[in-house]
Amino acid sequence: MFPFGSLLERGFAHGIHPPEVKERTAALPTQRMPFMDRYVLPLNQSLGAPPRPVVAVGERVHRGQLIAEPAAFFSTSLHSPITGWVRAIGNRRSPSGDFEQAIEIEADPFATQRLDPAPRPDWHRLSLDELSAEVQRAGIVGLGGAALPAHVKYSLREGVKVKYLIANGAECEPFLTNDHRVMVEQPDAVLKGIEILHTLLGVEETIIGIELNKPDAVAILRERIGRDRPIRVVPLRVKYPQGDSKMLIKSLLGIEVPKGVRSVELGIVMNNVGTLAAIADWFDHGMPYIDRRVTVSGPGVTYPANLVVPLGTPVREVLRFCGGLKADTKEVIMGGPMMGTPIASLDAPIVKISAGVLAFTAKEAARPAEYPCIRCGRCVEACPYFLNPSKLARLAKARLYDEMKGADLMECVECGSCTYSCPSGIPIVQLIRSAKSSLWHRKAKG
Ligand code: SF4
Numbered sequence: 034m035f036p037f038g039s040l041l042e043r044g045f046a047h048g049i050h051p052p053e054v055k056e057r058t059a060a061l062p063t064q065r066m067p068f069m070d071r072y073v074l075p076l077n078q079s080l081g082a083p084p085r086p087v088v089a090v091g092e093r094v095h096r097g098q099l100i101a102e103p104a105a106f107f108s109t110s111l112h113s114p115i116t117g118w119v120r121a122i123g124n125r126r127s128p129s130g131d132f133e134q135a136i137e138i139e140a141d142p143f144a145t146q147r148l149d150p151a152p153r154p155d156w157h158r159l160s161l162d163e164l165s166a167e168v169q170r171a172g173i174v175g176l177g178g179a180a181l182p183a184h185v186k187y188s189l190r191e192g193v194k195v196k197y198l199i200a201n202g203a204e205c206e207p208f209l210t211n212d213h214r215v216m217v218e219q220p221d222a223v224l225k226g227i228e229i230l231h232t233l234l235g236v237e238e239t240i241i242g243i244e245l246n247k248p249d250a251v252a253i254l255r256e257r258i259g260r261d262r263p264i265r266v267v268p269l270r271v272k273y274p275q276g277d278s279k280m281l282i283k284s285l286l287g288i289e290v291p292k293g294v295r296s297v298e299l300g301i302v303m304n305n306v307g308t309l310a311a312i313a314d315w316f317d318h319g320m321p322y323i324d325r326r327v328t329v330s331g332p333g334v335t336y337p338a339n340l341v342v343p344l345g346t347p348v349r350e351v352l353r354f355c356g357g358l359k360a361d362t363k364e365v366i367m368g369g370p371m372m373g374t375p376i377a378s379l380d381a382p383i384v385k386i387s388a389g390v391l392a393f394t395a396k397e398a399a400r401p402a403e404y405p406c407i408r409c410g411r412c413v414e415a416c417p418y419f420l421n422p423s424k425l426a427r428l429a430k431a432r433l434y435d436e437m438k439g440a441d442l443m444e445c446v447e448c449g450s451c452t453y454s455c456p457s458g459i460p461i462v463q464l465i466r467s468a469k470s471s472l473w474h475r476k477a478k479g
């Protein structure tokens with residue numbers, strides 16, 4: 034018997050059930066990281082064009098001040114997380130290990146670091162285009178993982194009517210608990226973000242989808258919503274990747290989003306709960322997106338925590354704040370264990386999509402020995418997108434990238450369910466990622 038009466042019976046097909054491993058941080062209140070001496074802010078922190086710097090080396094900047102402006106519609110703003118001085122604009126190591134253009138800021142040790150925001154316009158009076166411009170001005174990206182500039186979703190084509198707003202509180206990645214904490218600690222901000230979008234998009238109904246392993250979040254949101262608002266909180270079975278947008282739409286509405294179709298064309302807009310709280314922070318407090326909620330966990334971390342971390346803080350400092358790494362730590366991952374990526378250097382900064390910093394010891398980080406495919410079909414059964422991962426892996430190994438496109442390579446969301454299921458230890462999703470990256474580089478070269 035489930036604690037919330039009727040549990041939604043619908044769901045999505047396939048998927049997997051990895052261990053959740055959220056118990057170490059799920060109930061820990063979020064702490065604020067102290068300010069550091071130096072911050073490195075890569076310009077490229079979202080999909081689309083990187084923003085253009087609007088500050089010069091030597092210039093004094095304030096916490097929350099715009100330091101890079103959007104270079105196009107598909108681009109977003111970047112603000113300083115700290116009061117201090119711009120010390121450099123140049124190549125710095127990003128979390129992926131590549132060197133990328135970044136703004137380096139030295140903190141003023143005597144500044145209060147208090148945000149001094151400019152008042153924002155009354156959101157009730159905004160048109161949709163004005164809402165989109167405000168969210169772009171705030172530098173908010175989709176915090177569920179894809180890092181799409183958030184404002185892009187609110188710029189609707191003529192004639193598109195939004196019926197459903199979905200607030201994504203599934204947080205299906207193992208270990209991560211920062212969405213959980215935002216729902217428990219800032220329920221009113223999540224609901225304010227919903228109210229703004231619900232009203233301005235002209236939505237008929239809002240549904241908050243939350244996996245059943247967050248009963249306190251379900252309870253507190255239901256209590257705050259009360260009886261009269263057109264918002265439903267729907268507990269969902271725990272299953273990976275429940276938080277994928279197409280899977281969540283299938284689970285909540287029973288609608289299959291066809292290949293190549295964007296959900297907004299079906300009248301559905303989805304936002305992560307953290308994104309919704311960030312929108313409320315902008316309109317209520319003039320707070321741009323400068324602090325990231327991060328879950329620090331994994332067997333290699335001494336004191337796991339949920340933290341609010343200013344963007345640009347080095348991962349090394351975040352780990353130090355959590356008591357440092359255990360001696361046998363082998364690997365540190367940014368993001369969740371299924372979709373995150375190993376960090377090449379602990380000097381890499383926290384960026385807008387850094388939902389997690391996870392440390393693993395040699396035991397968990399060990400890659401299984403790889404054997405030939407035994408055609409068991411488990412990867413096919415696991416793939417929520419009904420792809421043939423074993424075929425994609427075979428083609429990737431043979432570098433037949435064009436043939437992979439014919440096998441729906443670009444439909445793959447890189448959820449890693451196939452790799453997790455493979456008894457032969459074939460790194461299927463890693464092969465898929467490197468094939469996509471090769472195709473991307475080939476296209477970029479022309
Ligand atoms: S092929 Fe892609 S979408 Fe399918 S399970 Fe593997 S990573 Fe996920």
Ligand code: SF4
Pocket residue numbers: 405406407408409410411412413422423426454455456457458459
């Ligand atoms: S799960 Fe692994 S062994 Fe089984 S069919 Fe897929 S690739 Fe082959």
